[in-house]
Amino acid sequence: MNNKPKRKLEGVISSDxxxxxxxxxxxxxxxxxxxHKQYKVSKKYKAHDPKNEYHTxxxxxxxxxxxxxxQKRWAVVKKV
Numbered sequence: 541m542n543n544k545p546k547r548k549l550e551g552v553i554s555s556d557x558x559x560x561x562x563x564x565x566x567x568x569x570x571x572x573x574x575x576h577k578q579y580k581v582s583k584k585y586k587a588h589d590p591k592n593e594y595h596t597x598x599x600x601x602x603x604x605x606x607x608x609x610x611q612k613r614w615a616v617v618k619k620v
Contacts, residue, residue, distance in 0.1 A: 546604040550620060553598045554584065561612060562589045564602050587614040594619065 551566040567582045586609075587602045594600055598619055605615035 586612045
């Protein structure tokens with residue numbers, strides 16, 4: 541068995557229009573290797589929300605999960 545801890549990410553829900561699915565926007569700050577300037581990088585993840593309890597604008601924590609569909613490999617853990 542693989543006992544690695546599951547990755548967790550924190551972000552804001554940008555869409556809750558789908559049934560049992562939310563789109564979470566994760567924003568990170570990166571530093572340019574040469575110029576050392578910091579800049580923001582964003583990525584959207586589809587996450588499983590079985591009870592449809594989270595809505596647009598909520599700050600949530602998502603965790604790696606088994607594949608629920610073609611694009612959905614994350615699950616919402618809790619609201620922050």
